[in-house]
Amino acid sequence: MSVRVADEVTQQLDALAQATGRKRSFLVLQAINDYLEREAWQVQEIQAGLAEADAGEFASNAEVASVFARFGA
Known part of the structure; x- marks a missing residue:
């Protein structure tokens, strides 16, 4: 797999790699893994929220007012 990034991104990766003693490829893989984990969590939470809504599980007006207050x- 190849990915093209702006020169500025490459420079930032190189600076971080040098500062941390890691290879650029390690940092890129770590960033991709972090992104995928975060996005999967978000999708899972959205799906859970939609399932709750489909089941009619909503906060009452009093609960909403309490949070706003x-x-x-």
Whole structure:
């Protein structure tokens, strides 16, 4: 697999690789893994929320008002 990135990104990767003593490829793989994990979590949470909504599980008006009051909105 090949990926083209802007020269600035390559320079940032090189600087981070030098600062951390890691190889650029290690940093890229770590970034991709972090991204995939975060996105999978988000998709899972969205699907769970949709399933709750489909099941009619909503917060009551009082619960919503309580949260807004707690945060000053």
